[in-house]
Amino acid sequence: MASAAEQLAANMNFGAFAKATDLHKRLLFTLGALIIYRLGTYVPLPGINMLEFTRAFSGQSNGIFGMMNMFAGGAVERMAVFALNLMPYISASIIVQLMGSVYAPWEKLRKEGGEAGRKQLNQYTRYLTVILALIQSFGISAAMQSSGLALQSGPFFIISSMATLTGGTLFLMWLGEQITSRGIGNGSSMIIFAGIVAVLPRTVGTLLSMGSTGDINPAMLIIIVGVLIATIVFIVFMERAQRRLLVQYPKRQVGNRIMGGESSFMPLKVNTAGVIPPIFASSLLLMPTSVLTFVGQNPDKIPSWLNWLPMLSTQLTHGHPVFMILYAGMIIFFTFLYTSLVFNPDETAENLRKYGGFLPGIRPGKRTAEYLDFVLTRITVLGAAYITIVCLLPELLIAQMGNSFYFGGTSILIVVTVTMDTVAQIQSHLLAHQYDGLIKKSKLKTGSKGAASTTRGRIGR
Helix, strand or coil: CCCHHHHHHHCCCHHHHHHCHHHHHHHHHHHHHHHHHHHHCCCECCCECHHHHHHHHHCCCCCHHHHHHHHCCCCCCCCECCCCCCHHHHHHHHHHHHHHHHCHHHHHHHHHCHHHHHHHHHHHHHHHHHHHHHHHHHHHHHHHHHCCCECCCCHHHHHHHHHHHHHHHHHHHHHHHHHHHHCCCCHHHHHHHHHHHHHHHHHHHHHHHHHHHCCCCHHHHHHHHHHHHHHHHHHHHHHHCEEEEEEECCEEEECCEEEECCEEEEEEECCCCCCHHHHHHHHHHHHHHHHHHHHHCCHHHCCHHHCCHHHHHHHCCCCCHHHHHHHHHHHHHHHHHHHHHHCCHHHHHHHHHHCCCECCCCCCCHHHHHHHHHHHHHHHHHHHHHHHHHHHHHHHHHHHCCCCCCCCHHHHHHHHHHHHHHHHHHHHHHHHHHHHHHHHHHHHHHHHHHHHHHHHHHHHC
16 A cells, blocks of 8 residues: 555646645746856856957867866856856865865764754865865966967956956855755756756757768767667666665564564665766866866977977867776766765664664674675665766767767766756655645644534533
8 A cells, every 4th residue: 555655746746736836936046046057157257369269169179178168058168257167166075075084073073063064064165165266267367368368468367367267156156055945956966957958959959960961970870869868768777776675673562562563675776976976077177177278279388398288188088098097987986985975884774773673684783884885885886887887988989989079978967867856856845745735734624623612612501
């Protein structure tokens, strides 16, 4: 027999959606915030020779700058105020989370600080975001000045560019936090999702036009479309996949009644880390290569002892072995790292022991923690392999096609997973609204019965 929650979920329809006014406000707020973000991607950075920059970008649009442009929603090709997007914030989050595992004071804040500790670590993340944004904006502005893309070279251009780009990143960080608290889902993921979706139609149009003009073999075009569809289906399947561990609760006697004895399941997702590993890996690869690629465009201006920079810049573009090896290694590393941060076997085993639960055949306490760690490690290997395959498969296609277009597996993974999370968030809000409606109805019925009994008592008297 279905549970009450399952019955409510089955009854959710457009009528229930129409009555959920709080959900409407959240959706409208999220939509308004994303519109503001999209408008900001069209505000250009002051002091840039846009004609020369467009020419320089067109030569690198299929490399690392194509990846930056995809995440930034086209802001890089226009060198807009949101060109850095949330990459400094994501990099700062990586560093703070790493330090929270190895640096004792921060580890204590993460484990024992509760809500206050979490807020303190978030504050450290914001401070570090400012520092990283200043460093990246300085590198980009200095590289553009040395490449002759600035209308007027000098300290004023560098300072104004740093302030503008850093301010754009901080505004997006604040906007993402507002979406998280007042909108739907994770604000940072929604902003990155909106940027990818905004560029995606043009990418698909470019691919179809290349097929119509003969730049791509029709057979290869069919293969690419088939691979994309299969990748989406594979992502949905793997994101739903989980390992269920049976948890048993012993029977106990309370007075004259026997309670307990139930069994439930502990779901362990195959991809516990979600979309975080490829985003982290992309962010770390974008930091050095963004400046390196600009410098590599002008080999005549590079000193003799830095002659290796153009070759390194070429190897760190899509489809090249060095890029793919670094990308795959970082994805695997961050998959295991983030999984260890999200799921703690020792804490889970201790919570099971406190509430009297146990895994059949496994002793509570240390043995349960060791078993959970063993199972989690095995399924994380599958999760890391799945994310790596999804992210590298389009890279192999790019290598085969001579870097003629950019369509990253990371982009597909982000779009599909964020869409699934958003749908789940909407369903949870609808479920909560239905529960609130049932509670209000029960209170009204109880109140009317009480009033009726009071009236009957008065008439009897």
